[in-house]
Amino acid sequence: MRNPALHHAKLPTVTLGRLFIYASLIAMAALYLMPLWVVLLTSFKTTADIRTGNLLSLPDVWVLDGWLKAWSSACTGVSCNGISGYFINSSVMVLPAVAISTLLGALNGYVLSMWRFKGSELLFGLLLFGCFIPFQVILLPMAQTLGWLGIANTTAGLVLVHVIYGLCFTTLFFRNYYQALPGEIIKAARLDGAGFFTIFWRIVLPLSRPIIMVTVIWQFTAIWNDFLFGVVFSAGDNQPMTVALNNLVNTTTGAKEYNVDMAAAVLAALPTLLVYFVAGKYFVRGLTAGAIKG
Amino acid sequence: MTSLSICNVGKQYHKGATTLENINLEIRSGEFLILVGPSGCGKSTLMNMIAGLEEVSSGQILLNDHDITHAPPAARDIAMVFQSYALYPNMSVYDNIAFGLQIRKWPKSDIETEVQRVAKMLQIDHLLSRKPAQLSGGQQQRVAMGRALARRPKVYLFDEPLSNLDAKLRVEMRTEVKKLHQRLGTTIVYVTHDQIEAMTLADRIAVMKDGVIQQLGTPQEIYQSPNNLFVASFIGSPAMNFIPVTVERNDQGLFVQLSDSGGQRLNVPLRADLPATVGQELILGLRPEAITEVQPHRLSQADTFQGQFMVEMTEPTGPDTLTLLRINQREVTARIAPQANPQAGHSLALMLDASQALFFEPSSGERLRASPQQRIA
Ligand SMILES: Nc1ncnc2c1ncn2[C@@H]1O[C@H](COP(=O)(O)OP(=O)(O)OP(=O)(O)O)[C@@H](O)[C@H]1O
Ligand SMILES: [Mg+2]
Numbered sequence: 001m002r003n004p005a006l007h008h009a010k011l012p013t014v015t016l017g018r019l020f021i022y023a024s025l026i027a028m029a030a031l032y033l034m035p036l037w038v039v040l041l042t043s044f045k046t047t048a049d050i051r052t053g054n055l056l057s058l059p060d061v062w063v064l065d066g067w068l069k070a071w072s073s074a075c076t077g078v079s080c081n082g083i084s085g086y087f088i089n090s091s092v093m094v095l096p097a098v099a100i101s102t103l104l105g106a107l108n109g110y111v112l113s114m115w116r117f118k119g120s121e122l123l124f125g126l127l128l129f130g131c132f133i134p135f136q137v138i139l140l141p142m143a144q145t146l147g148w149l150g151i152a153n154t155t156a157g158l159v160l161v162h163v164i165y166g167l168c169f170t171t172l173f174f175r176n177y178y179q180a181l182p183g184e185i186i187k188a189a190r191l192d193g194a195g196f197f198t199i200f201w202r203i204v205l206p207l208s209r210p211i212i213m214v215t216v217i218w219q220f221t222a223i224w225n226d227f228l229f230g231v232v233f234s235a236g237d238n239q240p241m242t243v244a245l246n247n248l249v250n251t252t253t254g255a256k257e258y259n260v261d262m263a264a265a266v267l268a269a270l271p272t273l274l275v276y277f278v279a280g281k282y283f284v285r286g287l288t289a290g291a292i293k294g
Numbered sequence: 295m296t297s298l299s300i301c302n303v304g305k306q307y308h309k310g311a312t313t314l315e316n317i318n319l320e321i322r323s324g325e326f327l328i329l330v331g332p333s334g335c336g337k338s339t340l341m342n343m344i345a346g347l348e349e350v351s352s353g354q355i356l357l358n359d360h361d362i363t364h365a366p367p368a369a370r371d372i373a374m375v376f377q378s379y380a381l382y383p384n385m386s387v388y389d390n391i392a393f394g395l396q397i398r399k400w401p402k403s404d405i406e407t408e409v410q411r412v413a414k415m416l417q418i419d420h421l422l423s424r425k426p427a428q429l430s431g432g433q434q435q436r437v438a439m440g441r442a443l444a445r446r447p448k449v450y451l452f453d454e455p456l457s458n459l460d461a462k463l464r465v466e467m468r469t470e471v472k473k474l475h476q477r478l479g480t481t482i483v484y485v486t487h488d489q490i491e492a493m494t495l496a497d498r499i500a501v502m503k504d505g506v507i508q509q510l511g512t513p514q515e516i517y518q519s520p521n522n523l524f525v526a527s528f529i530g531s532p533a534m535n536f537i538p539v540t541v542e543r544n545d546q547g548l549f550v551q552l553s554d555s556g557g558q559r560l561n562v563p564l565r566a567d568l569p570a571t572v573g574q575e576l577i578l579g580l581r582p583e584a585i586t587e588v589q590p591h592r593l594s595q596a597d598t599f600q601g602q603f604m605v606e607m608t609e610p611t612g613p614d615t616l617t618l619l620r621i622n623q624r625e626v627t628a629r630i631a632p633q634a635n636p637q638a639g640h641s642l643a644l645m646l647d648a649s650q651a652l653f654f655e656p657s658s659g660e661r662l663r664a665s666p667q668q669r670i671a
């Protein structure tokens with residue numbers, strides 16, 4: 001599109017092969033979008049409608065009952081205040097966890113790629129190893145540590161867990177990105193008189209936008225969607241959205257309200273969807289970015 | 295007044311692997327010193343150590359007689375221009391030049407004045423608001439120089455600053471660097487791969503190989519009296535011709551024999567003060583410009599010979615035609631005026647100026663030099 005001449009020269013020709021490709025792509029997309037479609041449709045139906053209609057039929061009347069109830073009055077265990085409070089819990093937990101783990105990852109990556117010291121490669125190797133540690137393995141030692149620190153079952157505790165667990169990934173991202181930055185820029189800055197943090201703030205960080213995007217999306221998705229840490233390291237009113245969603249779905253008083261469940265599920269997924277819509281293009285760009293551009 | 299002394303400096307990146315060995319350089323105030331040498335010989339390493347970007351393993355570096363061996367880069371007042379220019383991609387040209395001054399907490403108005411001064415000098419004042427990515431290679435090069443100039447450092451280091459430019463721009467910038475040096479009279483250490491750059495810019499040249507300085511001297515000294523085969527072959531383009539010979543004696547003294555394509559013998563005498571013996575194997579070095587078309591007025595000079603040579607190939611360069619031929623069955627290059635019209639497959643009368651011949655000891659590669667005892671005798 002950017003080069004009109006090129007665009008005109010290469011008009012797409014419809015061939016059988018191309019048709020086949022498009023057909024299979026559309027089929028795949030439909031297959032993957034089907035659950036979302038069902039979820040959305042169901043969330044706008046009334047409970048009666050759900051019982052009589054089939055899974056793929058449009059609602060008889062479009063109602064927001066499910067959404068309103070999910071947000072403010074559905075029962076999650078004992079309390080019946082909807083998921084709004086937990087939505088805020090998740091936000092309060094995710095924002096600092098993402099910010100801190102991203103910043104620390106950037107700092108780690110900066111040190112590991114530009115201020116090499118004896119054993120820095122080994123340290124990086126060990127950090128890398130951290131990416132392969134399954135969640136379950138760290139549950140017990142983490143619980144104990146949080147207990148010692150006196151922040152068990154608090155949002156701060158959960159933030160700490162996510163920061164520590166995410167650090168391996170964020171460090172890996174930033175380190176590999178900085179590896180490709182020309183070392184002579186850092187040398188030039190040192191000769192200009194800049195110190196460790198000045199170089200980081202004024203030169204390295206401003207060049208990191210693509211990888212910051214990647215890391216933020218990665219961390220946001222991972223932390224927002226996390227269930228295990230949430231269910232283990234928080235309790236009662238401090239629980240994050242994912243745990244509340246589970247409670248909501250599992251709390252059965254009377255008939256199962258699928259519209260409420262579905263609306264709550266969409267609400268829970270909304271922030272990550274939003275992040276992808278807003279910053280998704282940076283994600284692809286950042287992952288494929290080799291050289292830097294000014 | 296800024297002098298830089300590098301005393302017995304050595305560098306080992308790893309134990310056992312010596313990158314630089316006992317480097318001694320005395321760089322005088324205002325001198326333009328050029329480091330040349332093949333890739334990997336340690337030029338950048340030496341520059342980085344002077345700048346303080348790399349630890350010095352042994353020895354000392356003195357700036358105006360102050361020991362700066364272990365001083366941090368910022369405390370040295372040395373600026374460096376890198377091969378990749380290393381401009382800060384996120385900053386405008388203005389900020390690139392101003393950055394070092396901002397760090398040094400200059401007042402804003404002084405920074406403004408200084409950036410303008412430097413930008414005018416380098417003719418980049420219309421580019422100040424651009425980002426480096428929006429500049430051509432030559433413009434980026436100027437900004438990199440501007441950044442170095444703005445701080446008015448005591449010493450400038452240039453690590454192959456022109457090697458990313460195309461040929462024409464390189465020549466232009468070379469002239470500009472020379473003008474700049476003449477105008478500012480600053481002390482400069484400059485690394486290059488380009489011989490012509492080295493010959494035209496340098497007050498003195500240091501030729502390095504495998505972390506050792508092979509020779510330090512003026513361009514003329516390096517060119518006319520190379521210490522060894524390495525320096526002789528490294529400096530000069532096309533390279534010096536090397537012909538293996540054996541020392542013989544006749545009633546006029548020691549000589550070596552060359553033969554032209556017709557088998558005619560040309561006896562090249564060895565100067566009496568050279569420490570050579572009969573039967574000794576030597577390598578005779580003769581620069582291409584010592585083999586030329588016949589110039590009758592010079593034929594009468596001593597040590598000038600005429601021979602008949604079969605031309606194997608020609609490479610016209612414009613002012614002269616480089617011509618490939620054989621002496622003692624060895625392929626050699628001659629520098630011939632195009633008017634002489636050398637043609638491949640044809641025989642041509644040529645003149646050898648043997649007074650320019652140098653002799654090297656084959657095993658050590660050292661040039662035979664007049665030994666003091668024999669000079670007295
Ligand atoms: N950080 C480093 N760690 C280990 N070895 C290094 C390091 N930097 C350079 N070397 C080695 O030291 C030697 C000299 O490198 P240097 O970069 O100084 O060469 P150079 O003369 O500048 O070469 P070029 O002309 O290619 O720039 C090389 O063998 C190189 O592999
Ligand atoms: Mg180098």
